[in-house]
Amino acid sequence: MSLIAASHLCVRHGPTEVLHDISLALEKGEIVTVVGPNGSGKSTLLRALLGILPAAGGRIARAPGLRIGYVPQRLMIDRILPITLRRFLSLPVRVTDAAAQAVLKRVGLEGQGGQQMAALSGGQMQRALLARALLAEPQVLMLDEPTQGLDQQGEAAFYRLIEEVRAETGCAILMVSHDLHVVMAASDRVICLNGHVCCEGTPQVVSDAPEYRALFGLGTQGALALYRHEHDHDHAGPTEDPHAHDHHGHDHPHHHGHHHHA
Amino acid sequence: MTITAMTILTTTGTIIMLDDFLVRAALAGVGLALATGPLGAFVVWRRMAYFGDATAHAAILGVALALATSLPITLGTLVVALAMALTVAGLAARGWAMDTVLGVLAHSALAFGLVAISFFPAVRNDLSSYLFGDILAVSRLDLALIWGGAALVLGLIAWRWQALLTATLNEDLAHASGLNPARERLVLVLALALTVAVALKIVGALLIAAMLIIPAAAARGLARSPEAMALGAVVLGAASSLAGLQLSLWQDTPAGPSIIVAAAAFFAASAVLGRLRGTV
Numbered sequence: 001m002s003l004i005a006a007s008h009l010c011v012r013h014g015p016t017e018v019l020h021d022i023s024l025a026l027e028k029g030e031i032v033t034v035v036g037p038n039g040s041g042k043s044t045l046l047r048a049l050l051g052i053l054p055a056a057g058g059r060i061a062r063a064p065g066l067r068i069g070y071v072p073q074r075l076m077i078d079r080i081l082p083i084t085l086r087r088f089l090s091l092p093v094r095v096t097d098a099a100a101q102a103v104l105k106r107v108g109l110e111g112q113g114g115q116q117m118a119a120l121s122g123g124q125m126q127r128a129l130l131a132r133a134l135l136a137e138p139q140v141l142m143l144d145e146p147t148q149g150l151d152q153q154g155e156a157a158f159y160r161l162i163e164e165v166r167a168e169t170g171c172a173i174l175m176v177s178h179d180l181h182v183v184m185a186a187s188d189r190v191i192c193l194n195g196h197v198c199c200e201g202t203p204q205v206v207s208d209a210p211e212y213r214a215l216f217g218l219g220t221q222g223a224l225a226l227y228r229h230e231h232d233h234d235h236a237g238p239t240e241d242p243h244a245h246d247h248h249g250h251d252h253p254h255h256h257g258h259h260h261h262a
Numbered sequence: 263m264t265i266t267a268m269t270i271l272t273t274t275g276t277i278i279m280l281d282d283f284l285v286r287a288a289l290a291g292v293g294l295a296l297a298t299g300p301l302g303a304f305v306v307w308r309r310m311a312y313f314g315d316a317t318a319h320a321a322i323l324g325v326a327l328a329l330a331t332s333l334p335i336t337l338g339t340l341v342v343a344l345a346m347a348l349t350v351a352g353l354a355a356r357g358w359a360m361d362t363v364l365g366v367l368a369h370s371a372l373a374f375g376l377v378a379i380s381f382f383p384a385v386r387n388d389l390s391s392y393l394f395g396d397i398l399a400v401s402r403l404d405l406a407l408i409w410g411g412a413a414l415v416l417g418l419i420a421w422r423w424q425a426l427l428t429a430t431l432n433e434d435l436a437h438a439s440g441l442n443p444a445r446e447r448l449v450l451v452l453a454l455a456l457t458v459a460v461a462l463k464i465v466g467a468l469l470i471a472a473m474l475i476i477p478a479a480a481a482r483g484l485a486r487s488p489e490a491m492a493l494g495a496v497v498l499g500a501a502s503s504l505a506g507l508q509l510s511l512w513q514d515t516p517a518g519p520s521i522i523v524a525a526a527a528f529f530a531a532s533a534v535l536g537r538l539r540g541t542v
């Protein structure tokens with residue numbers, strides 16, 4: 001049985017249908033990256049899978065007693081709320097100092113427990129959120145654009161960390177990415193979302209791609225990958241618009257028409 | 263406090279009565295601080311300042327309602343404050359522009375309350391005690407209500423502390439942890455209505471929100487953890503009550519505003535101290 005599976009899921013924001021007929025399943029230990037343009041419903045999908053947003057149609061099935069670790073897109077902590085990283089880890093369930101130290105070491109924040117949350121940098125904050133999620137010993141880790149605001153090096157380092165966590169704990173990873181083309185190389189599957197599932201496939205590791213090396217240097221150590229979109233399923237028939245799926249590298253148009261054949 | 267009591271005692275010569283009302287007033291102020299400290303911290307963290315104002319102003323309408331129906335003032339205040347808090351929370355959940363909604367509701371509640379009270383000539387002269395509090399006239403029954411209400415608020419917040427804190431940081435995070443952020447909001451709404459009912463006699467409807475916000479904000483400068491800030495708000499709130507009471511006795515100033523003046527002075531001192539120590 002899948003850890004979590006959505007079948008024909010529809011989600012509405014008021015009168016607007018944000019997600020239409022989404023079917024996907026997350027298996028034990030796999031890494032799935034969801035990509036899509038702004039407003040394509042990526043965050044909505046995660047929030048629906050978490051049960052924060054109600055499904056307007058379809059259903060979501062979870063393995064009994066499934067433990068989900070969630071890393072939100074951003075956590076704005078105002079300076080008016082004084083809270084240290086160590087205290088943050090004990091929310092909502094108090095954890096021992098030993099457990100807190102171990103998880104901070106795991107995410108590369110060793111000895112930072114006394115820092116105020118409001119004073120953390122973007123990269124530190126993402127690691128802090130990851131550390132808190134890991135304390136629940138999740139079977140599924142859901143991350144919403146965890147590398148937003150990080151530079152290429154920071155992004156690669158964070159992806160390597162996720163990969164290590166998966167290798168150590170065997171938890172499945174469902175990650176939303178803002179980048180349509182560059183994804184985590186360790187992704188088993190990439191799902192391209194634009195209100196519905198446009199296409200799905202494996203990423204192609206970019207560490208050897210000369211164009212990519214020329215662009216970003218050698219520092220990612222294979223943590224990043226290119227994803228080639230294959231939008232040749234039948235929501236726009238090939239005779240209607242032969243150029244709609246003609247993608248050229250970074251000039252990804254995403255303007256496929258949404259004609260759905262019954 | 264005994265020194266103050268003695269001073270006044272020598273000037274007026276009515277020993278037991280004076281001592282008694284001063285002790286009652288001091289106890290009332292400390293009781294109020296027990297509730298406003300931790301609740302005020304959440305009001306500050308969650309940016310509910312105007313929410314507090316709207317709920318507090320509704321208390322005046324509650325007074326009018328209680329007078330009209332011959333119910334106890336505290337009960338009328340509690341019911342109307344709760345109705346207002348639930349209305350505002352419900353509108354917020356539906357995505358209304360809160361700034362405008364609160365502006366309309368807070369001031370309308372106050373205006374309706376003042377108009378309604380004017381129909382009771384007996385209370386008309388007494389109006390300022392509802393607007394600014396009348397801590398020196400606190401009775402034994404008042405004291406029991408204040409401490410009972412404060413204990414309820416304190417118990418409610420202590421019981422939900424971890425969940426409230428998680429939901430305050432991020433509602434999605436709380437949801438993913440199996441908590442229900444809507445329920446935690448309701449806990450705060452309930453605590454707020456109770457606090458308003460408790461605080462009306464002490465600082466008055468106009469300054470209840472100030473009693474929530476100022477001690478908590480003052481405690482921020484001295485705290486490095488949420489627990490320390492809530493505790494600091496209790497201590498500073500109690501100190502403000504006692505200092506305000508002193509000021510009120512010495513200068514014959516209205517008690518409620520005097521308490522807030524003291525709180526504001528603590529805030530200024532804490533801001534300077536926090537800056538020096540680098541905690542803010």
